[in-house]
Amino acid sequence: MEFARPLPGFLVQRYHGWKATTHAENSAWYQRLATEGQRPRAMVISCCDSRVHVTSIFGADQGEFFIHRNIANLVPVYEPDGQHHGTSAAVEYAVMALKVAHLIVLGHSNCGGVQGCLDMCEGRAPELEETASFVGRWMDILRPGYETVKGHADMPHALEKEAVSVSLRNLMTFPFVKEAVESGRLSLHGLWVDIGEGGLHTLDGKTGIFAPV
Template identity: 60%
Template sequence: MEFAKPLPTSLVKRYQGWRATTYSENKSWYMKLADEGQHPRGLIISCCDSRVNATSLFGADTGEFFIHRNIANLVPPYEPNRDYHGTSAAIEYAVNTLRVVNVIIMGHTQCGGVAGCHAMCSGQAPELEEDTSFVGRWMDILRPGFDRAVKSSDKEEEQVKELERQSVLVSLENLMTFPFVRDRVEAEDLTLHGISVNIKTGELSHYDPAQGQFIEI
Protein backbone atom coordinates (compact mmCIF):
# COMPACT_ATOMS: atom_id res chain seq x y z
CA MET A 1 0.00 0.00 0.00
CA GLU A 2 2.72 2.38 -1.10
CA PHE A 3 0.27 5.23 -1.78
CA ALA A 4 -0.36 5.78 1.95
CA LYS A 5 1.94 8.31 3.61
CA PRO A 6 2.80 9.14 7.25
CA LEU A 7 0.84 11.89 8.96
CA PRO A 8 1.93 15.48 8.28
CA THR A 9 4.37 16.78 10.88
CA SER A 10 1.93 19.50 11.93
CA LEU A 11 -0.68 16.90 12.92
CA VAL A 12 1.90 14.74 14.70
CA LYS A 13 2.91 17.73 16.84
CA ARG A 14 -0.71 18.55 17.66
CA TYR A 15 -1.33 14.93 18.68
CA GLN A 16 1.77 14.94 20.89
CA GLY A 17 0.52 18.12 22.54
CA TRP A 18 -2.88 16.51 23.20
CA ARG A 19 -1.26 13.38 24.63
CA ALA A 20 0.96 15.42 26.94
CA THR A 21 -1.87 17.62 28.23
CA THR A 22 -5.50 16.59 27.74
CA TYR A 23 -4.87 12.84 27.83
CA SER A 24 -2.32 13.02 30.63
CA GLU A 25 -4.63 15.12 32.78
CA ASN A 26 -7.58 12.78 32.20
CA LYS A 27 -5.83 9.45 31.91
CA SER A 28 -8.03 7.68 34.46
CA TRP A 29 -11.17 8.71 32.50
CA TYR A 30 -9.79 7.36 29.23
CA MET A 31 -8.81 4.12 30.94
CA LYS A 32 -12.32 3.83 32.39
CA LEU A 33 -13.83 4.30 28.92
CA ALA A 34 -11.56 1.59 27.55
CA ASP A 35 -12.24 -0.88 30.36
CA GLU A 36 -15.98 -0.32 30.80
CA GLY A 37 -16.98 0.53 27.22
CA GLN A 38 -19.03 3.46 26.00
CA HIS A 39 -22.38 4.43 27.48
CA PRO A 40 -23.47 7.61 25.67
CA ARG A 41 -26.94 8.92 26.43
CA GLY A 42 -27.44 10.49 23.04
CA LEU A 43 -26.87 9.99 19.32
CA ILE A 44 -26.10 13.14 17.33
CA ILE A 45 -26.44 13.06 13.55
CA SER A 46 -24.69 16.12 12.18
CA CYS A 47 -23.17 17.39 8.95
CA CYS A 48 -19.61 16.64 7.86
CA ASP A 49 -19.03 20.41 7.57
CA SER A 50 -15.73 21.27 9.25
CA ARG A 51 -17.33 24.34 10.85
CA VAL A 52 -19.81 22.25 12.83
CA ASN A 53 -18.57 20.57 16.00
CA ALA A 54 -21.17 19.06 18.31
CA THR A 55 -18.79 18.26 21.15
CA SER A 56 -17.51 21.85 21.27
CA LEU A 57 -21.02 23.27 20.99
CA PHE A 58 -22.25 21.34 24.04
CA GLY A 59 -18.96 21.30 25.92
CA ALA A 60 -19.15 17.52 25.90
CA ASP A 61 -16.62 15.13 27.36
CA THR A 62 -15.19 12.18 25.46
CA GLY A 63 -17.69 9.32 25.62
CA GLU A 64 -20.74 11.54 26.16
CA PHE A 65 -22.20 11.42 22.63
CA PHE A 66 -22.32 8.80 19.90
CA ILE A 67 -21.81 10.94 16.80
CA HIS A 68 -22.51 10.15 13.16
CA ARG A 69 -21.69 12.70 10.46
CA ASN A 70 -22.78 12.77 6.84
CA ILE A 71 -23.44 15.28 4.08
CA ALA A 72 -26.28 17.60 5.20
CA ASN A 73 -27.08 15.63 8.39
CA LEU A 74 -29.58 13.41 6.56
CA VAL A 75 -31.37 10.27 7.67
CA PRO A 76 -32.58 8.04 4.83
CA PRO A 77 -35.94 6.28 5.06
CA TYR A 78 -35.99 2.73 6.42
CA GLU A 79 -35.19 0.67 3.33
CA PRO A 80 -33.02 -2.37 4.20
CA ASN A 81 -32.47 -3.22 0.55
CA ARG A 82 -31.06 0.19 -0.36
CA ASP A 83 -27.40 1.17 -0.15
CA TYR A 84 -27.80 3.70 2.67
CA HIS A 85 -26.30 1.41 5.25
CA GLY A 86 -23.73 3.75 6.87
CA THR A 87 -26.21 6.09 8.53
CA SER A 88 -28.82 3.39 9.10
CA ALA A 89 -26.23 1.16 10.75
CA ALA A 90 -25.21 3.97 13.10
CA ILE A 91 -28.85 4.52 14.08
CA GLU A 92 -29.44 0.81 14.65
CA TYR A 93 -26.33 0.45 16.78
CA ALA A 94 -27.03 3.55 18.86
CA VAL A 95 -30.71 2.75 19.45
CA ASN A 96 -30.61 -1.02 19.83
CA THR A 97 -27.15 -1.73 21.26
CA LEU A 98 -26.08 1.42 23.08
CA ARG A 99 -29.69 2.16 24.10
CA VAL A 100 -29.33 5.92 23.79
CA VAL A 101 -32.30 7.88 25.11
CA ASN A 102 -31.98 10.89 22.80
CA VAL A 103 -31.45 11.20 19.06
CA ILE A 104 -30.54 14.70 17.90
CA ILE A 105 -30.51 15.83 14.27
CA MET A 106 -28.20 18.84 14.09
CA GLY A 107 -28.49 21.02 10.99
CA HIS A 108 -26.70 24.28 10.29
CA THR A 109 -26.67 27.41 8.16
CA GLN A 110 -24.59 27.84 4.98
CA CYS A 111 -24.69 24.09 4.33
CA GLY A 112 -22.98 23.22 1.06
CA GLY A 113 -24.86 19.95 0.72
CA VAL A 114 -28.22 21.67 1.08
CA ALA A 115 -27.21 24.36 -1.41
CA GLY A 116 -26.20 21.61 -3.82
CA CYS A 117 -29.56 19.89 -3.36
CA HIS A 118 -31.38 23.13 -4.17
CA ALA A 119 -29.22 23.65 -7.26
CA MET A 120 -29.77 20.06 -8.40
CA CYS A 121 -33.53 20.06 -7.88
CA SER A 122 -33.91 23.43 -9.60
CA GLY A 123 -31.95 22.32 -12.67
CA GLN A 124 -28.81 24.36 -11.94
CA ALA A 125 -26.46 21.46 -11.23
CA PRO A 126 -26.90 18.75 -13.91
CA GLU A 127 -23.69 17.06 -12.78
CA LEU A 128 -25.44 16.09 -9.56
CA GLU A 129 -28.21 14.42 -11.54
CA GLU A 130 -25.72 11.90 -12.95
CA ASP A 131 -26.04 8.37 -11.62
CA THR A 132 -22.31 8.47 -10.87
CA SER A 133 -22.68 11.37 -8.41
CA PHE A 134 -22.57 10.03 -4.87
CA VAL A 135 -23.48 13.46 -3.52
CA GLY A 136 -26.44 13.80 -5.87
CA ARG A 137 -27.88 10.41 -5.08
CA TRP A 138 -27.44 11.05 -1.36
CA MET A 139 -29.18 14.42 -1.66
CA ASP A 140 -32.16 12.68 -3.29
CA ILE A 141 -33.21 12.02 0.31
CA LEU A 142 -33.95 15.73 0.66
CA ARG A 143 -36.12 16.12 -2.46
CA PRO A 144 -39.37 16.13 -0.39
CA GLY A 145 -37.92 19.03 1.57
CA PHE A 146 -37.12 20.89 -1.64
CA ASP A 147 -40.74 20.63 -2.73
CA ARG A 148 -41.79 22.28 0.54
CA ALA A 149 -39.06 24.91 0.40
CA VAL A 150 -40.04 26.20 -3.04
CA LYS A 151 -43.59 26.70 -1.77
CA SER A 152 -42.34 28.83 1.12
CA SER A 153 -40.90 31.67 -0.96
CA ASP A 154 -40.23 32.89 -4.50
CA LYS A 155 -36.73 33.99 -3.50
CA GLU A 156 -33.94 31.47 -3.95
CA GLU A 157 -32.05 32.65 -0.86
CA GLU A 158 -35.09 32.12 1.34
CA GLN A 159 -35.76 28.74 -0.26
CA VAL A 160 -32.23 27.58 0.59
CA LYS A 161 -32.63 28.73 4.20
CA GLU A 162 -35.89 26.82 4.44
CA LEU A 163 -34.27 23.77 2.86
CA GLU A 164 -31.61 23.87 5.60
CA ARG A 165 -34.42 23.55 8.12
CA GLN A 166 -36.07 20.88 6.01
CA SER A 167 -32.90 18.79 6.18
CA VAL A 168 -33.62 18.43 9.89
CA LEU A 169 -37.36 17.87 9.52
CA VAL A 170 -37.07 15.30 6.71
CA SER A 171 -34.52 13.42 8.79
CA LEU A 172 -36.83 13.40 11.82
CA GLU A 173 -39.66 12.09 9.66
CA ASN A 174 -37.43 9.39 8.22
CA LEU A 175 -36.26 8.36 11.67
CA MET A 176 -39.82 7.39 12.51
CA THR A 177 -39.89 4.96 9.57
CA PHE A 178 -37.37 2.77 11.42
CA PRO A 179 -39.51 0.25 13.36
CA PHE A 180 -37.10 0.00 16.28
CA VAL A 181 -36.98 3.81 16.59
CA ARG A 182 -40.76 4.20 16.34
CA ASP A 183 -41.34 1.47 18.94
CA ARG A 184 -39.10 3.14 21.50
CA VAL A 185 -40.50 6.61 20.79
CA GLU A 186 -44.06 5.36 21.22
CA ALA A 187 -43.02 3.61 24.44
CA GLU A 188 -41.62 6.97 25.61
CA ASP A 189 -38.24 5.34 25.98
CA LEU A 190 -36.56 7.48 23.31
CA THR A 191 -36.92 11.14 22.34
CA LEU A 192 -36.10 12.80 19.03
CA HIS A 193 -34.86 16.36 18.70
CA GLY A 194 -34.18 18.69 15.79
CA ILE A 195 -31.78 21.61 16.14
CA SER A 196 -30.07 24.09 13.84
CA VAL A 197 -26.83 25.99 14.42
CA ASN A 198 -26.10 29.40 12.91
CA ILE A 199 -22.38 29.03 12.25
CA LYS A 200 -21.93 32.81 11.86
CA THR A 201 -23.67 34.00 15.02
CA GLY A 202 -23.38 30.87 17.18
CA GLU A 203 -27.13 30.91 17.79
CA LEU A 204 -28.88 27.59 18.33
CA SER A 205 -32.53 26.88 17.54
CA HIS A 206 -34.62 23.82 18.24
CA TYR A 207 -37.76 22.62 16.52
CA ASP A 208 -40.91 23.09 18.56
CA PRO A 209 -43.71 20.89 17.15
CA ALA A 210 -46.32 22.81 19.12
CA GLN A 211 -45.45 25.96 17.17
CA GLY A 212 -44.40 24.18 14.01
CA GLN A 213 -41.16 26.15 13.75
CA PHE A 214 -37.60 26.49 15.00
CA ILE A 215 -37.29 28.56 18.16
CA GLU A 216 -34.03 30.20 19.21
CA ILE A 217 -32.70 28.89 22.52
Protein backbone atom coordinates in the same frame (compact mmCIF):
# COMPACT_ATOMS: atom_id res chain seq x y z
CA MET B 1 -0.25 -0.33 0.38
CA GLU B 2 2.16 2.06 -1.32
CA PHE B 3 -0.46 4.80 -1.53
CA ALA B 4 -0.65 5.17 2.29
CA ARG B 5 1.58 8.08 3.26
CA PRO B 6 3.00 9.21 6.63
CA LEU B 7 0.84 11.53 8.71
CA PRO B 8 1.51 15.24 8.02
CA GLY B 9 3.90 16.81 10.49
CA PHE B 10 1.42 19.37 11.84
CA LEU B 11 -0.97 16.57 12.84
CA VAL B 12 1.81 14.60 14.52
CA GLN B 13 2.73 17.71 16.48
CA ARG B 14 -0.86 18.31 17.53
CA TYR B 15 -1.22 14.69 18.63
CA HIS B 16 1.84 14.88 20.88
CA GLY B 17 0.52 18.11 22.35
CA TRP B 18 -2.82 16.47 23.16
CA LYS B 19 -1.16 13.36 24.59
CA ALA B 20 1.07 15.45 26.86
CA THR B 21 -1.71 17.73 28.13
CA THR B 22 -5.36 16.72 27.77
CA HIS B 23 -4.76 12.97 27.88
CA ALA B 24 -2.14 13.14 30.61
CA GLU B 25 -4.36 15.31 32.80
CA ASN B 26 -7.33 12.97 32.37
CA SER B 27 -5.61 9.61 32.06
CA ALA B 28 -7.84 7.93 34.66
CA TRP B 29 -10.96 8.98 32.72
CA TYR B 30 -9.57 7.62 29.46
CA GLN B 31 -8.68 4.33 31.15
CA ARG B 32 -12.22 4.10 32.48
CA LEU B 33 -13.68 4.74 29.03
CA ALA B 34 -11.41 2.05 27.60
CA THR B 35 -12.26 -0.62 30.16
CA GLU B 36 -15.93 0.10 30.87
CA GLY B 37 -17.02 0.94 27.33
CA GLN B 38 -19.23 3.77 26.17
CA ARG B 39 -22.57 4.80 27.65
CA PRO B 40 -23.60 7.89 25.68
CA ARG B 41 -26.89 9.47 26.65
CA ALA B 42 -27.53 10.83 23.17
CA MET B 43 -26.82 10.23 19.52
CA VAL B 44 -26.21 13.27 17.31
CA ILE B 45 -26.57 13.11 13.54
CA SER B 46 -24.78 16.14 12.14
CA CYS B 47 -23.28 17.35 8.89
CA CYS B 48 -19.72 16.49 7.83
CA ASP B 49 -19.05 20.24 7.57
CA SER B 50 -15.79 21.03 9.38
CA ARG B 51 -17.35 24.17 10.87
CA VAL B 52 -19.92 22.18 12.86
CA HIS B 53 -18.22 20.99 16.05
CA VAL B 54 -20.84 19.11 18.04
CA THR B 55 -18.85 18.53 21.21
CA SER B 56 -17.78 22.18 21.38
CA ILE B 57 -21.35 23.45 20.94
CA PHE B 58 -22.52 21.45 23.96
CA GLY B 59 -19.26 21.47 25.93
CA ALA B 60 -19.21 17.68 25.86
CA ASP B 61 -16.44 15.32 26.90
CA GLN B 62 -15.42 12.00 25.38
CA GLY B 63 -18.04 9.35 25.95
CA GLU B 64 -21.04 11.69 26.14
CA PHE B 65 -22.26 11.65 22.53
CA PHE B 66 -22.49 8.94 19.89
CA ILE B 67 -21.91 11.06 16.77
CA HIS B 68 -22.64 10.20 13.16
CA ARG B 69 -21.81 12.68 10.42
CA ASN B 70 -22.84 12.72 6.78
CA ILE B 71 -23.56 15.22 4.01
CA ALA B 72 -26.38 17.56 5.14
CA ASN B 73 -27.21 15.54 8.29
CA LEU B 74 -29.70 13.37 6.41
CA VAL B 75 -31.35 10.10 7.40
CA PRO B 76 -32.77 7.92 4.63
CA VAL B 77 -36.02 6.03 4.99
CA TYR B 78 -35.90 2.52 6.45
CA GLU B 79 -34.88 0.29 3.54
CA PRO B 80 -33.40 -3.13 4.42
CA ASP B 81 -32.40 -3.98 0.86
CA GLY B 82 -29.07 -5.65 1.49
CA GLN B 83 -27.02 -2.62 0.42
CA HIS B 84 -24.52 -0.72 2.55
CA HIS B 85 -26.27 1.80 4.76
CA GLY B 86 -23.82 3.60 7.04
CA THR B 87 -26.33 6.04 8.54
CA SER B 88 -28.98 3.37 9.10
CA ALA B 89 -26.39 1.10 10.74
CA ALA B 90 -25.31 3.90 13.08
CA VAL B 91 -28.93 4.58 14.07
CA GLU B 92 -29.56 0.89 14.70
CA TYR B 93 -26.45 0.58 16.88
CA ALA B 94 -27.27 3.70 18.89
CA VAL B 95 -30.88 2.71 19.56
CA MET B 96 -30.61 -1.05 19.88
CA ALA B 97 -27.13 -1.62 21.37
CA LEU B 98 -26.28 1.62 23.17
CA LYS B 99 -29.91 2.39 24.03
CA VAL B 100 -29.46 6.15 23.87
CA ALA B 101 -32.24 8.20 25.44
CA HIS B 102 -32.06 11.04 22.92
CA LEU B 103 -31.53 11.18 19.16
CA ILE B 104 -30.68 14.63 17.83
CA VAL B 105 -30.55 15.77 14.21
CA LEU B 106 -28.39 18.89 13.99
CA GLY B 107 -28.54 21.05 10.88
CA HIS B 108 -26.64 24.28 10.24
CA SER B 109 -26.45 27.48 8.22
CA ASN B 110 -24.54 27.78 4.94
CA CYS B 111 -24.72 24.02 4.35
CA GLY B 112 -23.01 23.10 1.09
CA GLY B 113 -24.93 19.86 0.73
CA VAL B 114 -28.28 21.58 1.09
CA GLN B 115 -27.18 24.26 -1.38
CA GLY B 116 -26.26 21.48 -3.78
CA CYS B 117 -29.74 20.00 -3.44
CA LEU B 118 -31.27 23.43 -4.04
CA ASP B 119 -29.14 23.94 -7.14
CA MET B 120 -29.95 20.45 -8.39
CA CYS B 121 -33.70 20.85 -7.88
CA GLU B 122 -33.65 24.21 -9.68
CA GLY B 123 -31.60 22.96 -12.63
CA ARG B 124 -28.29 24.63 -11.82
CA ALA B 125 -26.25 21.51 -11.04
CA PRO B 126 -26.46 19.00 -13.91
CA GLU B 127 -23.38 17.19 -12.55
CA LEU B 128 -25.38 16.21 -9.47
CA GLU B 129 -28.09 14.73 -11.67
CA GLU B 130 -25.62 12.14 -12.99
CA THR B 131 -26.29 8.60 -11.84
CA ALA B 132 -22.66 8.28 -10.77
CA SER B 133 -22.84 11.29 -8.42
CA PHE B 134 -22.79 9.98 -4.86
CA VAL B 135 -23.61 13.45 -3.53
CA GLY B 136 -26.51 13.89 -5.93
CA ARG B 137 -28.07 10.53 -5.13
CA TRP B 138 -27.64 11.18 -1.41
CA MET B 139 -29.32 14.57 -1.77
CA ASP B 140 -32.29 12.87 -3.42
CA ILE B 141 -33.34 12.17 0.18
CA LEU B 142 -34.05 15.90 0.51
CA ARG B 143 -35.98 16.36 -2.74
CA PRO B 144 -39.38 15.99 -1.01
CA GLY B 145 -38.26 18.67 1.43
CA TYR B 146 -37.51 21.03 -1.44
CA GLU B 147 -41.07 20.64 -2.69
CA THR B 148 -42.35 21.45 0.81
CA VAL B 149 -40.50 24.78 1.14
CA LYS B 150 -40.31 25.71 -2.55
CA GLY B 151 -40.78 29.46 -2.99
CA HIS B 152 -39.88 30.35 0.61
CA ALA B 153 -38.44 33.85 0.97
CA ASP B 154 -35.31 32.59 2.71
CA MET B 155 -34.89 29.45 0.67
CA PRO B 156 -31.42 28.22 1.75
CA HIS B 157 -32.18 28.45 5.46
CA ALA B 158 -35.67 27.06 4.97
CA LEU B 159 -34.29 24.01 3.17
CA GLU B 160 -31.56 23.55 5.80
CA LYS B 161 -34.23 23.37 8.48
CA GLU B 162 -36.40 21.16 6.32
CA ALA B 163 -33.46 18.75 6.04
CA VAL B 164 -33.73 18.30 9.80
CA SER B 165 -37.48 17.72 9.59
CA VAL B 166 -37.11 15.24 6.72
CA SER B 167 -34.55 13.27 8.72
CA LEU B 168 -36.81 13.17 11.79
CA ARG B 169 -39.73 11.92 9.71
CA ASN B 170 -37.52 9.30 8.09
CA LEU B 171 -36.26 8.14 11.49
CA MET B 172 -39.82 7.24 12.40
CA THR B 173 -39.93 4.80 9.46
CA PHE B 174 -37.42 2.61 11.33
CA PRO B 175 -39.51 0.10 13.32
CA PHE B 176 -37.11 0.01 16.26
CA VAL B 177 -36.99 3.82 16.43
CA LYS B 178 -40.78 4.09 16.27
CA GLU B 179 -41.18 1.50 19.02
CA ALA B 180 -38.63 3.21 21.25
CA VAL B 181 -40.25 6.63 20.75
CA GLU B 182 -43.77 5.36 21.36
CA SER B 183 -42.71 3.50 24.49
CA GLY B 184 -41.06 6.64 25.88
CA ARG B 185 -37.57 5.16 25.91
CA LEU B 186 -36.29 7.48 23.16
CA SER B 187 -36.96 11.10 22.30
CA LEU B 188 -36.19 12.77 18.96
CA HIS B 189 -34.94 16.34 18.67
CA GLY B 190 -34.34 18.69 15.75
CA LEU B 191 -31.79 21.51 15.98
CA TRP B 192 -30.33 24.10 13.61
CA VAL B 193 -27.23 26.15 14.40
CA ASP B 194 -26.24 29.49 12.88
CA ILE B 195 -22.48 29.15 12.38
CA GLY B 196 -21.71 32.87 12.24
CA GLU B 197 -23.92 33.99 15.12
CA GLY B 198 -23.59 30.85 17.23
CA GLY B 199 -27.36 30.75 17.64
CA LEU B 200 -29.07 27.43 18.31
CA HIS B 201 -32.68 26.82 17.27
CA THR B 202 -34.86 23.89 18.27
CA LEU B 203 -37.79 22.44 16.35
CA ASP B 204 -41.21 22.61 18.00
CA GLY B 205 -42.86 19.35 17.00
CA LYS B 206 -46.35 20.79 17.30
CA THR B 207 -45.89 23.96 15.24
CA GLY B 208 -43.04 22.83 12.97
CA ILE B 209 -41.22 26.10 13.75
CA PHE B 210 -37.58 26.45 14.79
CA ALA B 211 -37.21 28.80 17.76
CA PRO B 212 -34.08 30.04 19.58
CA VAL B 213 -33.02 27.94 22.55
